[in-house]
Amino acid sequence: MQGSTMQKEIITPEILAGKLGRGTDAIRKRWNGIWPGRKFSASAELTESEVLQLSASGSAGNSISVTKRKSAEKKSIEIPQETQTETRTETMPENPAENENKGVHFLQTQVVHKVAPPASVRSLIGLYFLLSASTAASVYNLLLVTLELSDRFSAFTLTIVLSAAAVVFVSVGIKSLLTSFVVAFLIAYEAVCNTVRIYGGLTHWGEGTPNTFLRTVTDVFSTGTYQTATAIGAVTAALIAGVQYASVFEINRLKNGKV
Numbered sequence: 001m002q003g004s005t006m007q008k009e010i011i012t013p014e015i016l017a018g019k020l021g022r023g024t025d026a027i028r029k030r031w032n033g034i035w036p037g038r039k040f041s042a043s044a045e046l047t048e049s050e051v052l053q054l055s056a057s058g059s060a061g062n063s064i065s066v067t068k069r070k071s072a073e074k075k076s077i078e079i080p081q082e083t084q085t086e087t088r089t090e091t092m093p094e095n096p097a098e099n100e101n102k103g104v105h106f107l108q109t110q111v112v113h114k115v116a117p118p119a120s121v122r123s124l125i126g127l128y129f130l131l132s133a134s135t136a137a138s139v140y141n142l143l144l145v146t147l148e149l150s151d152r153f154s155a156f157t158l159t160i161v162l163s164a165a166a167v168v169f170v171s172v173g174i175k176s177l178l179t180s181f182v183v184a185f186l187i188a189y190e191a192v193c194n195t196v197r198i199y200g201g202l203t204h205w206g207e208g209t210p211n212t213f214l215r216t217v218t219d220v221f222s223t224g225t226y227q228t229a230t231a232i233g234a235v236t237a238a239l240i241a242g243v244q245y246a247s248v249f250e251i252n253r254l255k256n257g258k259v
Contacts, residue, residue: 011051014042020055030054124254131167131247134240138190139163141197162186166248174252183248191241198233 013027020027024042031040034053046054142163146155166186169179202214203226210218210225218228 011046012043013040013046013054016046016051016054027054120254124251127247127251127254128167128171130243131170131251134243134247135163135167135190137240138194142190142193144197144200145193162189166244170248170251173255174248184245187241187244187248190244191237194237194240195230195233198236199229202229202232 013031014024017024017027028040028042031038031054139159143155143159146158146162149155150158166183169183174180174183202211203209204211210229214225214229214232217223217232218225221228223231
């Protein structure tokens with residue numbers, strides 16, 4: 001009777017791992033995924049149902065499934081473009097029957113074509129502020145000089161046009177050589193007006209009585225009154241024009257998308 005009676009084979013996680021050609025750690029992960037609250041033991045005797053659950057290729061448990069789902073999250077690849085934004089999602093073809101048996105999660109790759117902004121908005125705001133402020137500093141000097149050239153109405157009109165023209169040209173974009181020359185000459189004209197106005201203010205408009213600042217400078221450097229006033233006016237005007245030229249150049253560079 002004993003020879004005819006088949007002894008039931010005892011299956012443990014360790015034995016099952018050997019039969020499946022896997023390590024004990026793999027079985028332990030499946031175990032924890034299927035029975036989270038149950039302590040794992042490599043020598044624990046398994047029932048037929050437990051053996052089937054641990055052996056099934058798709059029953060890697062929530063642990064393996066969750067790991068695959070995490071690794072299957074969409075991967076974004078950013079490709080800078082200069083024209084438009086386009087989003088394309090490529091999904092591998094799925095076999096429902098095969099996926100149901102094996103629990104396979106196909107990866108979805110999302111390719112994002114993202115527009116690279118030609119310039120930082122914050123940088124442009126700062127540059128426009130510098131250009132506008134340096135131009136505003138010249139407006140009064142420009143008006144005083146223009147009043148010497150024409151009547152009051154024409155002087156105010158010319159001052160508004162000449163002061164605003166450079167800022168407007170830059171804001172719409174300098175795209176021609178002619179516009180570049182016009183902007184350059186406008187800034188140069190403002191520099192001349194600044195030089196003349198500062199010279200007049202230091203010398204009380206040529207009366208030969210320098211103000212306190214000019215008198216101090218001439219004493220320190222032992223220079224002539226009119227030459228010193230001219231130098232101070234020219235240097236100050238050059239600084240203002242330099243800020244304007246630099247702002248125009250940087251704004252135009254950023255608007256054209258150059259780094």
